[in-house]
Amino acid sequence: MDFFATAAKGTEPAIRDELRELRFRGVRADRGGVHFTGALDEGFRACFELRCALRVLTELGSFDAPHEGALYEGVQGIDWTRFLDPSRTLAVRAACRSSALTHTQYIAQKTKDAVVDQLRQRHGARPSVDRDDPDVLIFVHLVRDRATVYLDLGGASLHRRGFRSMAGEAPLKETLAAALLRLSGWDRERPLVDPMCGSGTIAIEAALWARHIAPGLLATDGEERQFGFERWGCHDEAAARRMAEIREAARGRVRTSAPPILASDSDAAMVAFTRENARAAGVEVSVHKARVEDLGPTDPPGHVILNPPYNERLPGTRDLYRDMARALRRLHGHRVALLSGTPDIERAMEQRLPEPPAPRPRSLAVWNGDIECRLLTYDIP
Numbered sequence: 001m002d003f004f005a006t007a008a009k010g011t012e013p014a015i016r017d018e019l020r021e022l023r024f025r026g027v028r029a030d031r032g033g034v035h036f037t038g039a040l041d042e043g044f045r046a047c048f049e050l051r052c053a054l055r056v057l058t059e060l061g062s063f064d065a066p067h068e069g070a071l072y073e074g075v076q077g078i079d080w081t082r083f084l085d086p087s088r089t090l091a092v093r094a095a096c097r098s099s100a101l102t103h104t105q106y107i108a109q110k111t112k113d114a115v116v117d118q119l120r121q122r123h124g125a126r127p128s129v130d131r132d133d134p135d136v137l138i139f140v141h142l143v144r145d146r147a148t149v150y151l152d153l154g155g156a157s158l159h160r161r162g163f164r165s166m167a168g169e170a171p172l173k174e175t176l177a178a179a180l181l182r183l184s185g186w187d188r189e190r191p192l193v194d195p196m197c198g199s200g201t202i203a204i205e206a207a208l209w210a211r212h213i214a215p216g217l218l219a220t221d222g223e224e225r226q227f228g229f230e231r232w233g234c235h236d237e238a239a240a241r242r243m244a245e246i247r248e249a250a251r252g253r254v255r256t257s258a259p260p261i262l263a264s265d266s267d268a269a270m271v272a273f274t275r276e277n278a279r280a281a282g283v284e285v286s287v288h289k290a291r292v293e294d295l296g297p298t299d300p301p302g303h304v305i306l307n308p309p310y311n312e313r314l315p316g317t318r319d320l321y322r323d324m325a326r327a328l329r330r331l332h333g334h335r336v337a338l339l340s341g342t343p344d345i346e347r348a349m350e351q352r353l354p355e356p357p358a359p360r361p362r363s364l365a366v367w368n369g370d371i372e373c374r375l376l377t378y379d380i381p
């Protein structure tokens, strides 16, 4: 089967590397995600193990759809009875660009009609729609009048790991936090420091990665994490056994130790949130209240990664950036990675203060939702 692991823009290389390390086959990065191939089980494993992907989709068919009739016919040409029956629910999401059909809601509606009509013809009854929590989530993408139909294996965005019950004003998605750790080159050996931790997403993802705890192993209130494919019609006893094997193998890889993971924030509420979220994730993060301006070195020199405030909800000021840059530039021998949503942060790192300016960073464009950011990585001399 052909799979597509979707990515926040700019994080595709992180997912490509992850898929290769996890020994998936046919790995090929593309715009918006990474393709890979394998049996359906490999799709289950991807949902269970990938840290950086937002969704894992499997392609069911691709056909020309220059008008609604062709879209309907094409969708009817797919055998939906493997996944759906009248007792299950579905939802359809559509996206389109450069096509004659331009209304995504209409495309979704037509697709849904074709699916439910096929099931009514076969069973004499149709499945119903549940937009919020469907058993089967279908995506249809129309690009230059060519439709591609996908099923979402996870059923919900994979960033919802279940450990983050408490969050501040501008939390990162867990998948983006995991991608930033990879893209900034953390080796999982140096101490990891997030001095503006908010709800602790980066630090907790770091601890999970360092201990090889697969995201699929995270339980919420003692309940095992469930994925969308477990609610499909074809998820029979053999598939459930295969899932149990994937779970068991993942359990066997968990390590007990990790390098020190340190998180701090100037806001006491955030410190409490990070503590609670780390507890829910079952990992150790050393959390305390502190200002980034007072950040000191670790021994051995660590990997400092932070997501300073930069938008309307959490504004940053030039004074904060100047004082933050001054503290970061004193961390000789450390690597410092900043997710920056404003050029003011890079400028602050370059300012002539008593300390020498930071060397040129490695700079990657990464999107945090619809905000274009830079991931700036400095090796402080």
Ligand SMILES: C[S@@+](CC[C@H](N)C(=O)[O-])C[C@H]1O[C@@H](n2cnc3c(N)ncnc32)[C@H](O)[C@@H]1O
Binding pocket: 167, 168, 170, 171, 172, 173, 195, 196, 197, 198, 199, 200, 201, 202, 264, 265, 266, 267, 270, 290, 291, 292, 293, 307, 308, 309, 310, 314, 320
């Ligand atoms: C964008 S949020 C970080 C969000 C975090 N990455 C998450 O996923 O929840 C920025 C954080 O910086 C903290 N902050 C602001 N000024 C600070 C300072 N001077 N020292 C330390 N933390 C500060 C805020 O309290 C806020 O939690």
